[in-house]
Amino acid sequence: MSFNNLDTLYRQVIMDHYKNPRNRGKLEGDHITVELNNPTCGDRIDLQLKVNDGIVEDAKFEGEGCSISMSSASMMTQVIIGKNVEDAVKISKMFSDMMLGEEVDTADYKLEDLGDIQALQGVSKFPARIKCATLAWKAMEQGVEKEDE
Amino acid sequence: MCGPTGVGVLYGKQHLLENMEPVEFGGEMIDFVNLYDSTWKELPWKFEGGTPIIAGAIGLGAAIDFLNEVGMEAIEEHEQELAKYALEQMEQIDGITIYGPRERAGLVTFNLDDVHPHDSATALDSLGIAVRAGHHCAQPLMKELQVAATARASFYLYNSKQDVDLLVEGLRKTKEYFGDVF
Known part of the structure; x- marks a missing residue:
């Protein structure tokens, strides 16, 4: 009885983000808030974004969920802070393609540019967990859309 | 129930089912069809419009036989x-x-x-x-x-x-x- 392939999913860096989430908390001042759930599994994210002149100046999240959903949220905030909205959405699309096991468009960003996110690549081999990983990204996309309105 | 998915049983009191209107229309559930109104066949056909899930129903029957054989x-x-x-x-x-x-x-x-x-x-x-x-x-x-x-x-x-x-x-x-x- 041994855990086949479990280490390809639960990489050390994922566990580190789960245990020590980056940008967890509440933003002060003006910001956009998006709350999203995965109703079937109970994961919940409350994402706050501060967007000025099309730039994501700051991002924080709160919520509860499994190691995959919470680490993905932590990594997502790290990579989008400082990016413009267009690039944040581009990276979100790359991430979504990565999860679906599709070819990732690396015209603007290489996978190496995405930092710790690469560690989530293994999730694509666990179909039941893909929605955990994409929750925070969906929240981010909804948030920046709100900013457009 | 160990049977196929996508098939089930509608269980209800006969007088209530008789008073209910069908939600699906199709072959085998029609009595008379006029230009502006129609009447429905009696139970259970009224609720079985169109081609039924034949393989599913046979599978469900086999599953019920199996469970009865083992005993609830x-x-x-x-x-x-x-x-x-x-x-x-x-x-x-x-x-x-x-x-x-x-x-x-x-x-x-x-x-x-x-x-x-x-x-x-x-x-x-x-x-x-x-x-x-x-x-x-x-x-x-x-x-x-x-x-x-x-x-x-x-x-x-x-x-x-x-x-x-x-x-x-x-x-x-x-x-x-x-x-x-x-």
């Missing part, structure tokens, strides 16, 4: 024995929370401390053990229990005590695995 009481007794055994074994795991009373249906709902049930479920899955993790279509209960989600092992006629032993061993390993990485 025998199935319940088997489930109860496994649930009782599972409860006794699982309670001995350090750092496990088990939900619900001792008198229970053929299942055990639980959480491993500091391990999210989805992570437990994935770990158990990789050992070939299928459990359900999440809200179990019971969000108010999760709120009442003050947990985000739980994991649940259910037993049926094809499970054995050996399966329970494997589950318990798997839970210990899962605890160890996530204990190490955290």
Whole structure:
């Protein structure tokens, strides 16, 4: 009885983000808030974004969920802070393609540019967990859309 | 029920079913058709418009025959024995929370401390053990229990005590695995 392939999913860096989430908390001042759930599994994210002149100046999240959903949220905030909205959405699309096991468009960003996110690549081999990983990204996309309105 | 998915039974009081209008229209459910109104055949045809799910219905019949042959009481007794055994074994795991009373249906709902049930479920899955993790279509209960989600092992006629032993061993390993990485 041994855990086949479990280490390809639960990489050390994922566990580190789960245990020590980056940008967890509440933003002060003006910001956009998006709350999203995965109703079937109970994961919940409350994402706050501060967007000025099309730039994501700051991002924080709160919520509860499994190691995959919470680490993905932590990594997502790290990579989008400082990016413009267009690039944040581009990276979100790359991430979504990565999860679906599709070819990732690396015209603007290489996978190496995405930092710790690469560690989530293994999730694509666990179909039941893909929605955990994409929750925070969906929240981010909804948030920046709100900013457009 | 061990039958095919996508097929089921509509069970109801005859006089109420007779008063109900059909929601699906199609062949075999029509009595008279006029330009502006129609009448329906009697029960059960009124509710069986169009080509039925033939293979599914035959499969469901076979499943019912099978369950009757095994016997509902025998199935319940088997489930109860496994649930009782599972409860006794699982309670001995350090750092496990088990939900619900001792008198229970053929299942055990639980959480491993500091391990999210989805992570437990994935770990158990990789050992070939299928459990359900999440809200179990019971969000108010999760709120009442003050947990985000739980994991649940259910037993049926094809499970054995050996399966329970494997589950318990798997839970210990899962605890160890996530204990190490955290």
